[in-house]
Amino acid sequence: MNTKNKKLLNKNNPENTLVCVGFVNNFKEEFECVGVLIKEQKDSIRVGFSAKNDKLVDYVDIKRSDILNINILNSSSINKL
Amino acid sequence: MKTNEVYNIKYVDASYSYAKKIDKTELSLHEAYGYVNKSDNNIIITFIKKKLPKGQEESALGLVIPDTALLSYKDDNAKILADFKIGMSVAVTWRDIVIFESSNLRKDCSTMYTEGFLFKIEKDHIVLKNPETIRTYPTPIKNHPINKPSYCTIPVSFIISITIIK
Numbered sequence: 001m002n003t004k005n006k007k008l009l010n011k012n013n014p015e016n017t018l019v020c021v022g023f024v025n026n027f028k029e030e031f032e033c034v035g036v037l038i039k040e041q042k043d044s045i046r047v048g049f050s051a052k053n054d055k056l057v058d059y060v061d062i063k064r065s066d067i068l069n070i071n072i073l074n075s076s077s078i079n080k081l
Numbered sequence: 082m083k084t085n086e087v088y089n090i091k092y093v094d095a096s097y098s099y100a101k102k103i104d105k106t107e108l109s110l111h112e113a114y115g116y117v118n119k120s121d122n123n124i125i126i127t128f129i130k131k132k133l134p135k136g137q138e139e140s141a142l143g144l145v146i147p148d149t150a151l152l153s154y155k156d157d158n159a160k161i162l163a164d165f166k167i168g169m170s171v172a173v174t175w176r177d178i179v180i181f182e183s184s185n186l187r188k189d190c191s192t193m194y195t196e197g198f199l200f201k202i203e204k205d206h207i208v209l210k211n212p213e214t215i216r217t218y219p220t221p222i223k224n225h226p227i228n229k230p231s232y233c234t235i236p237v238s239f240i241i242s243i244t245i246i247k
Contacts, residue, residue, distance in 0.1 A: 030132035035114045047130040050113035079088045
């Protein structure tokens with residue numbers, strides 16, 4: 001299912017929405033990232049990677065037009081160290 | 082560990098303070114998501130990976146943390162502080178967390194050398210007052226951070242060695 005333009009965040013869900021996003025940069029090089037979907041805007045999304053005392057530290061903003069695919073990850077599939 | 086599996090890790094980090102006075106101190110809690118690899122006693126967390134030809138991949142953005150930074154790590158390092166007291170002038174060698182990007186890929190942590198006065202000795206961290214820190218690995222040796230802080234908090238689990246400065 002193509003979810004690149006679909007709204008994925010549910011504000012009523014207290015759990016993080018974990019996503020795996022495939023995308024390209026301006027040179028059409030392909031990348032993949034995993035993290036927490038922080039916000040969705042009309043033209044972009046923000047994926048967070050790390051936090052300090054629950055405050056976002058590292059993240060990436062991805063233009064929707066650069067997104068190749070988005071998959072929502074089941075929290076049960078996340079390993080812990 | 083498989084590199085395509087996603088991990089959630091919780092860990093601690095060193096920190097600097099520019100406050101004139103500090104009272105209660107504690108280690109901040111960090112959390113990250115990413116693809117994880119282990120290299121010796123380093124844990125590499127890849128946030129973004131670049132897709133290469135023939136199905137190859139490389140890290141484009143991530144962190145390297147000491148394996149001892151994990152909250153799940155059972156710290157047995159506290160005994161190295163047994164002979165140290167508040168106010169002593171000490172030199173601490175410790176491993177620091179690194180953030181890397183594709184232009185500067187890293188597989189191991191930095192090594193830091195800090196001199197300062199022991200301001201606090203807690204179960205899981207020490208605080209040095211008037212610290213002066215240099216990064217001794219990798220070269221070139223650099224002052225760190227650029228602006229001199231008033232205090233440096235170092236997790237006990239990060240400490241490689243600590244000695245008294247005469």
